[in-house]
Amino acid sequence: MHELVEAGFGDFPALTGFALAALRDAGRPGVSLWVRQRTLSLEHGRVCGQGLVAAGLDPGRLLLVEARDRMEALRAVEEGARDKALAAVVAELDDMDFTAARRLVLASQDSGVPLVLMFPHKRSGATAAHGRWRVSAQPSMPDPHDQRAPGRPAWRAVLEKSRLRPGEAGRDFYLELHDETPCLRLVSGLATATPRPQPRRLGPALAGGSVGWRRTG
Known part of the structure; x- marks a missing residue:
């Protein structure tokens, strides 16, 4: 289980894109569960079918659940984390205590279902998760084939905690985001003409609880 936290207020859309990229990168067959707390949906918006297609995901393979409050969301997440038929579980929560985090970790470990939790920037303190990442959007590198074309989506992820x-x-x-493979790749200078490194998959690193990335470039 990993936590993804927006680096600052206003970074939640970037955080959502990063979570979608991780979900796509994991490449696990089956349906994934996405649980969102209603207050966060009202504040930051909702995942939509067009956005899923743009992220390279099949909307028909993502089950969306909107919970009235944190407790209802946590119950849905725990039930999903125990369901071995699911490919993965992603959740948007306003906060969570250590005990709740520990329950989710145990559920995920027992079933083998990857679990990614998203939080607003105020999230801090101890966690039972394998890791906590602070995520923000970054400038894209120029398209190597057309300098006028939009670059690939890019993020900065800071590993804040690792158990x-x-x-x-x-x-x-x-x-x-590497569209062709599809996976996320590491780069050392997103806004410069740094040679592009070989792709490395993000999803397995999150699912396995380890940090398998290395700097390149």
Whole structure:
């Protein structure tokens, strides 16, 4: 289980895009569950079918659940995390205590279903999750074939906490969405003409609870 937290107020759309990219990158067969707390939907908007298609995902393979409050959302997430038939569970929550996080970690470990939780920027303190990432949008590199074309979506992900590899905490990872493969790749200078590195998959790193990325470029 991993936590994705917006780096600052207003970064939730970037956070959502990052979570969708991770979901696509995991490449697990089957239907995924996306649980959202109603207050966050009202504040930051909702995932829509057109956005899913743009992110390379099949809307027919994503089950969306909107919960009235945090407790209802946590119940839905835990039920989903225990369902081995699901490919993954993603949730938007306003906060969560350590006990609730521990329950979700155990449920995810028992079933093997990857679990990614998204939080607003105020999220802090201890967590039972394998890792906590602070995510923000970054400038895209120019398109190598057409300098006038939009670049690929890019993010900065800071590993704030890591229970499995404490020594990795504090590292920055700059990633962009690689459309052709599809996966996320690491880059060392998103706004410069740095040579593009080989793609590395993000999804397995999140699903397995480890930090498998390396700097390149």
